[in-house]
Amino acid sequence: MKKLQKTQLQPFFAALAANASLYLPVDNEVGKAEFKKWQDGVQMSTALNTLRSAKDFFFPQTENLMEFKMEGKRIDVIDTREECEDFVLFGVRACDAASFAILDRVYLVDPVDTYYKNRREHGTVVTLACGRPAETCFCGTFGIDATDPAGDVTAWELADGYALRANTEKGEALLASVAALLTDTDTAEVEAEQARVRAILARLPLSGLTTEGLGEGMTKEFFARPEWAALSEACLGCGTCTFVCPTCQCYDIRDFDTGHGIQRFRCWDSCMYSDFTKMAHGNPRTSQLERFRQRFMHKLVYFPDNNDGIFGCVGCGRCLARCPISMNIVKVMKALKKGGAEQ
Amino acid sequence: MQAMMEKRAKELLADGTVNRVLGWSAGEFPYDITPAVFETAKELEDAFVYNDFCAANLSKYLVKESRKEGKILVFLKPCDTYSFNQLLAEHRILRENIYVIGVPCYGKADVEKLKAMGIEGITGIVMQNGTYTVETVYGDQTVKAADAMAERCLSCKSKKHVVYDELLGDEGEVDADCNRFDMVEKLEAMTPDERFAFWRGELSRCIRCNACRNVCPACTCEQCVFDNPNSGVSQKAAVTSFEENLFHIIRAFHVAGRCTDCGECSRVCPQHIPLHLLNRKFIKDINEFYGDYQAGADPEAKPPLGTYDKADREAGEGGRH
Amino acid sequence: MNETLIPYAGVVTEITGQTPDVKTFRVEAPEGGKLFEHLPGQCAMLSVPGISEAMISITSSPTNRDFMEFSVKKCGCLTDWLHAMDEGQMITVRGPYGRHFPVEEELKGKNLVFVAGGIGLAPLRSVINYVRDNRANYGRVDIIYGSRSKEDLVYYNEIVSEWTNTPDFHVHLTIDREQEGWDGHVGFVPNYISELELSAVNACALVCGPPIMIKFSLPNLLQAGFDKTQIFTTMELRMKCGIGKCGRCNIGNKYVCKDGPVFRFDQLDELPDEY
Numbered sequence: 001m002k003k004l005q006k007t008q009l010q011p012f013f014a015a016l017a018a019n020a021s022l023y024l025p026v027d028n029e030v031g032k033a034e035f036k037k038w039q040d041g042v043q044m045s046t047a048l049n050t051l052r053s054a055k056d057f058f059f060p061q062t063e064n065l066m067e068f069k070m071e072g073k074r075i076d077v078i079d080t081r082e083e084c085e086d087f088v089l090f091g092v093r094a095c096d097a098a099s100f101a102i103l104d105r106v107y108l109v110d111p112v113d114t115y116y117k118n119r120r121e122h123g124t125v126v127t128l129a130c131g132r133p134a135e136t137c138f139c140g141t142f143g144i145d146a147t148d149p150a151g152d153v154t155a156w157e158l159a160d161g162y163a164l165r166a167n168t169e170k171g172e173a174l175l176a177s178v179a180a181l182l183t184d185t186d187t188a189e190v191e192a193e194q195a196r197v198r199a200i201l202a203r204l205p206l207s208g209l210t211t212e213g214l215g216e217g218m219t220k221e222f223f224a225r226p227e228w229a230a231l232s233e234a235c236l237g238c239g240t241c242t243f244v245c246p247t248c249q250c251y252d253i254r255d256f257d258t259g260h261g262i263q264r265f266r267c268w269d270s271c272m273y274s275d276f277t278k279m280a281h282g283n284p285r286t287s288q289l290e291r292f293r294q295r296f297m298h299k300l301v302y303f304p305d306n307n308d309g310i311f312g313c314v315g316c317g318r319c320l321a322r323c324p325i326s327m328n329i330v331k332v333m334k335a336l337k338k339g340g341a342e343q
Numbered sequence: 344m345q346a347m348m349e350k351r352a353k354e355l356l357a358d359g360t361v362n363r364v365l366g367w368s369a370g371e372f373p374y375d376i377t378p379a380v381f382e383t384a385k386e387l388e389d390a391f392v393y394n395d396f397c398a399a400n401l402s403k404y405l406v407k408e409s410r411k412e413g414k415i416l417v418f419l420k421p422c423d424t425y426s427f428n429q430l431l432a433e434h435r436i437l438r439e440n441i442y443v444i445g446v447p448c449y450g451k452a453d454v455e456k457l458k459a460m461g462i463e464g465i466t467g468i469v470m471q472n473g474t475y476t477v478e479t480v481y482g483d484q485t486v487k488a489a490d491a492m493a494e495r496c497l498s499c500k501s502k503k504h505v506v507y508d509e510l511l512g513d514e515g516e517v518d519a520d521c522n523r524f525d526m527v528e529k530l531e532a533m534t535p536d537e538r539f540a541f542w543r544g545e546l547s548r549c550i551r552c553n554a555c556r557n558v559c560p561a562c563t564c565e566q567c568v569f570d571n572p573n574s575g576v577s578q579k580a581a582v583t584s585f586e587e588n589l590f591h592i593i594r595a596f597h598v599a600g601r602c603t604d605c606g607e608c609s610r611v612c613p614q615h616i617p618l619h620l621l622n623r624k625f626i627k628d629i630n631e632f633y634g635d636y637q638a639g640a641d642p643e644a645k646p647p648l649g650t651y652d653k654a655d656r657e658a659g660e661g662g663r664h
Numbered sequence: 665m666n667e668t669l670i671p672y673a674g675v676v677t678e679i680t681g682q683t684p685d686v687k688t689f690r691v692e693a694p695e696g697g698k699l700f701e702h703l704p705g706q707c708a709m710l711s712v713p714g715i716s717e718a719m720i721s722i723t724s725s726p727t728n729r730d731f732m733e734f735s736v737k738k739c740g741c742l743t744d745w746l747h748a749m750d751e752g753q754m755i756t757v758r759g760p761y762g763r764h765f766p767v768e769e770e771l772k773g774k775n776l777v778f779v780a781g782g783i784g785l786a787p788l789r790s791v792i793n794y795v796r797d798n799r800a801n802y803g804r805v806d807i808i809y810g811s812r813s814k815e816d817l818v819y820y821n822e823i824v825s826e827w828t829n830t831p832d833f834h835v836h837l838t839i840d841r842e843q844e845g846w847d848g849h850v851g852f853v854p855n856y857i858s859e860l861e862l863s864a865v866n867a868c869a870l871v872c873g874p875p876i877m878i879k880f881s882l883p884n885l886l887q888a889g890f891d892k893t894q895i896f897t898t899m900e901l902r903m904k905c906g907i908g909k910c911g912r913c914n915i916g917n918k919y920v921c922k923d924g925p926v927f928r929f930d931q932l933d934e935l936p937d938e939y
Contacts, residue, residue, distance in 0.1 A: 029544060030615040031459060048463065051614065052550065061550060062580040066670050068713035068756070075673045075713060075754040111907050114667040134463045135372055135480070203480045205371065205466050219916050223936040234378040234404070238554035240613045250911030252579055253669070253904045255714050262713035266669075267580030269910070270552075275570055277912050279902045280740035284915075284939050298914075305917035324554050324611035325399060326375035572741065 002164040002175055003185040009162070013038050013090070015178045020086035020124070023057065025050050035089070044091060048134050053246030053318065054096040057089055058119045059103060061243075062267040065115065065253070069261045078261075081114065084122040088174065091128045094149030095139045095316035099246030100125065101150070102314070105307050106249050124170045127151030131197060136317030138206035138330065144314055146201060147194040156190045163190045206330060211311060213337050215304040222301060223293070227335045232292035234325045239270030241328070242295065244318040250276075271295050296332045345393040347511050348418060348446060352391070353384045355416050361442050362413035365404055367397040373468040374454040378404060380415070393418070395452040395470055398493065400607050402426035402436075403560040409437040417441055420448040421515060424504045425603035425639030426560035431506075432642040433601070435563050445504035447512035450488075450496035455615075457491050460484075495606030495619065498523035505640055523604065524627045526620055546588045548614040551580050555591075555608035555618050561598040568593075595621040600629055600648035603639035632656055668907055671711060671756035672699045677731065679751055682818040683811075685738045686783055687747055688723065691757060692731045699757050702726055704767050704790040705898055705926045708759030709906050710734060712749075716742045719903045719921065722760065723786040725793035732757075735786040735818060761906040762925045765791050765870060765896060767798075774868045775803035777890075779881050781853050781873025782811050785818050787898050787925075788872050796830050803832070806862060810838040810853040810877075814846050836860060854880035857888065864889035871897045882929065892929035899925045899939060915939050 004012050016022045017038050025045040026036040033047035035054060069076040100120075107116035127149035130137070139146050148154065152171035156163040163185060166172040175182065201207060242248040252269035255262050269276060271294045277285050285291050303312035319328045352364045364387065368379035374396040381387045400423045408415050419427055424445060430436045457465070457477060464480035475486045500523055502515025530538055556562045556569075568574045569590060576589075604626060608618040629636055633647035633655065678690035693699050702708070702722050711717035718740075724733035738747045746755070765771060776795065778788050795802045807827065811817045817837060828835050838849040838856050849856060854877065862885075869885050871878055878897060885895055901913040901920045908922030916935040918924065 028548070032615055034548075070713060073750075073753040075756060077671060077673050077756060079667070079670055081667065106909055111668045112665070113669075113909060114665050117665075132463055132481070135465045200464070200480055204464065219936055223916075223938075230379070233380060236554065236557040236611075238557040238611075239550075239552040240554045240611070243550045243552045244613055249909070251904065252910070253717065254578065255716065257714050264713065265580075267578075268550075269579055269904075269912070271911065273553075273570070273579075275572070277902045279900075280743075284901060290938065294914075297916075298911075302914065302917035320371070320375065322613040324558050326370050326377045328375075330371055331377075 001185050001187055001190065002166075002182040003158075003161050004164060004182055005161040008181050009044075010040075012178055012181050013042075013044075014040065015181060016088050016090070016174070019177055020088050022088045022090060024090040038090075048130065048132060048137075049093050049096075049316065049318070051318075051322075052244060053099065053316065054089060054092050055099060055103060055246045055249075057087070057123060058100065058116055059107070059249060059251075059268075062265055063115060064263055064265045066264050067261050068264065081118070084118045086122050086124070088124045088126060090126045091155075092125050092149070092151060093130055093316070094127060094144050094146045095137075095314040096246050097125060097127045097150040098139070098142070098144045098314040099316070102247045102303075102307075102310065102312060103249055105310070124153070124174050125151040126153040126155055126164075126171075126174070129154065129156045129193070129197070131157055131193070133197070133201055133204060134317060135205050136320040137201075137204055138209050138315035138317065140201060140207060141209045141211060141315050142311050142313060147197045156193050158189050158193060163187075163193075165190075206315075209330065209333065211333075213340055214300045214333060215311065216301070216309050217305065218301045219297070219305070221340070222297065222336055225336065225339055227339045228289050228293045231327065231332055231335055232289045235272070235288050235292050235327060236324055237272050237274060237288050237291065238324065239268070239272055240322050240324060241319040242270040242272055243268055244322050246314060246316055246318070247299070247312050248295075271298070296329060299329065300333065300336075344446065344512060345391070348393050348444070349387050349391050351444060351509075351511065352381070352387055352416060355442065356382075356384060356387075360414065361416040363408070363411075363415045364391075365401050365408060365415055365417040367392050367399065367401075367418075372465055374452070374465070380408065393446065395450075395475075395488065396454065396468075398451040398453075398610060400426055400558075400560060400605050402430055403558070403563070405436040405441055406430065406563055409440040411440075414440050414442055416444060418444050418446050419504065419507065420446060421502050421504050422448070422499070422603070422605050424506045425501070425637070426605050427639070428506050428642040429601060429603050429639035430560060430563070432639075432644075432646075433563070443507045443509070445507035445510040445514075447515065448496075448502065450492045450499060452488065452491045453493035453610075454491075456493075457486060460486065460490075462486070493606075493610065495609065498525070500604060500637070506642075524623060526617070527623050527627050530620065530624070542588065545616050546591055548616055549591070550614060551578075551590065552613060554611045554613065556594060558607045558611045559594075559598065560603070560605060560607070561601045562594070591618060591621060595625060598622060599625040600636075600646050601638050602626065603637070668758065669905065671709065671758035673754050674699050674732075674757045676749070676751060676753050676755060679749075682735060682820075683816045685747075686735055686816075686818050687738075688733050688735045688818075689746065689755075690731050690733050691755065694754070697730065698728075698732055700760060702732070702760035703764035704794045705763070705765035705787055706760035707762050707787075707906070707921075707925060708732070708734070708757050709761070709903075710736075710742070710746075711756045712742060712745050713756060715745045717756075717904075718742050719761065719900070719906060721787035721790070721898070721925070723789045725790050725797060727794055727797035735783065735789075737783045759906065761921055763923065765898075765926050767791060767794055771868050772801055773803070773866075775863070775866055776805045777862055777867055777869040777885075778805070778807045778809070779853060779857060779869060779871040779873070779885070780807075780809045781877040782816065783818060784873030784877070785809055786872075788870055789819060791870060792827065796827070796833075799831065803866065804834070805830075805832060806834045806836065806860070808836045808838070808853060808856055808860065810840070810851075810856065812840045813843055814839055852880070853877050854884050857881055857884040862888045864891070864894060867894065869895045871895060892933065895929045896926055897929065897932070899927060901939065 022038040023035045025033040027045045033045035033050045067078040107113040130146040152168045251266045299312035364381040367376045368390040369392040467478035469476040501517045602622040674691040680688045723735045903913045904910040908919040913920040
């Protein structure tokens, strides 16, 4: 375990930024945290988490996939892929770090998504253990430890500095590159900090929420449940939950005429949108109930079905904070469990 | 007030005046309240809530709800009644299937403001006498309600209900002096470059979730042009960096003269973009060009952008900006 | 590294009108030959850049060494464009995608019953011609195919001149309503199944067509003695990626593009009713 003094934080950032682009949570013009590129003088946000998740770095809102040159009857396919530059993400929380493992299960399984893989390979993730969790936090529900996040390097904020632990080869290399700023330390301070935060986590209002009764093999049990009607009743059909969600990974592919050729790009899509499954001759999900159900069934049943029981939610709480009508996965989980118990 | 509303709702359900109640349902926390339809006294007892965090404007749900079997009771705050009237004027809701109870509003709270004060881990909020005692896992904190008031409520245009079948509590007044155009004036005073930079900065955060459009009581098209693959402009994300700007500008134009300034667009924006300022600019311009007009104030009123008068200014004449 | 989202450019070397709204497009690599290999029942993403991309079943048999064929019904942006274009035009193709009909597994050595309606014959044609080219590996073949009218029967010439002349191939054509110049069977496909007294012994059925046809054909096949494990169909839902990642073509926990489009009916029973 290594330690960085608080006074050395800016030199530490400068050293990291000398080797690769460094992104960290920074307060924006409206006082909310978002990942921004570090440059001299940029201060790290003290917010618990960023408004948008960190998935953007590996699965951006929009990205160009390829181009086409069209000439008469001829079409040339132009592969515009380029090697991504190295970058470091600092200050990723345990929930978002866990979301990367979920995205990997979609994008890194055969056939591999090379756009995603490229970014994953070139990104080094430094996580920051949570010190002041919020009422909307429930990562513990999914077995995620907010006091011991994954990532290439794990950092803990202490009274006078940061404890740092490399978890991977990439992490070792990162700490080696800034070795001059670090000293050796034991795990005592970290353990004390973890104990402090674990006591808080246990008192959070959602600390008792479990996945019991949810997950693999529950399609038949849940699909036709009457609860979906009331749960989805007020849903606006917007994409807020899907777009702030660190694990939502659905996308659309579209073409854009640049005037010089055709750019094929992909962008985030949302199962909450009415056109998501619309075909020329019909739509298997005609109402918001069906679209709403799809989103939660995916996270709570279908994803676990296909991924060894792992849930498609990391309990970051963004949908709890952001949904315009305050409907969210916690309310859905509770309603499904309650309905099941009453049956 | 919550108890009065619940009592009245139960009475109207019991005597058959209505068969459903559109109100607000309590959540996990004191502030995460969801619009909901209640069908029985039991459902009302279990979850009905009306407090300072019941911010959602219920009017738009009536587009769907008023077309269902039977009559529905809806609770409307003063500003929601303007949206209601506007929907009525546009023939989007069926008045005969709705029973409106006006409920007072003294300004709604915005939990983001509490969080901005560093209050996290909220487990309860006691709202009493203009103060909030916020219980958190980190200890209790007392906050003045006024300090937690939503931005839109700080420049509330009207505490008067412009439509109702029945009113609970006292009627308020229209506030002609609400300073709601202050920020618009600041933007007008900027140079075009400064203004452009302001909007580029704000709109660059847009994630195109469509929450602003979907919540907007003036956006009730059966299919939005941005969702129509045959429109040529249907897009889900920016392909060029100006795309988002276009979406918001076009939307502002489309609701111009119909936007009642309810502020839902800015309330729901997950990226905290002050979208209502675009609409307010239109409202201010319309007031200046054609005389004061408040959409939704009177469902029979002729909208300035929908009528022609020989005295109307010609294009360019009013062009201060 | 190969990126499956990046397509090949192929040349449309021949366009054949099949019915008033169905055309078959022959596609070859610019240097000649097939763009890639496939198995019967698999699909490919066809696109005209700037218009859109869509999943279309490969109607030619993999035993055809020289080209691939796609039969496309005119019903939207991309298909309108394809119908309007001329031979020699390039389009883009990527694939193959999805699970194929188990021609070398469960279907091998069996008697086969093909049930198709309208353009639904397109994915089955790939299997039918595969079976013709590997005739010794399969038993009796019955093809029950129907459409609205004679003009709406796809591959009519091929059916009459080639399929009917294949040993132990029994083709049963039907059209919905009486029509001048038609002396064949008249009636709907599901009813025709019952009239034919098919044997389910050592047989498999492959069904493809409009949802309503599939819905009413299934009970009649069961009535004829087929078990759901003997009946296969192929599904169609909106797709963007073709590789189980874009998230829209799922029925329950299965993605039609990756886990389908070919499903056995007992497998479909396990999925929620959302298709």
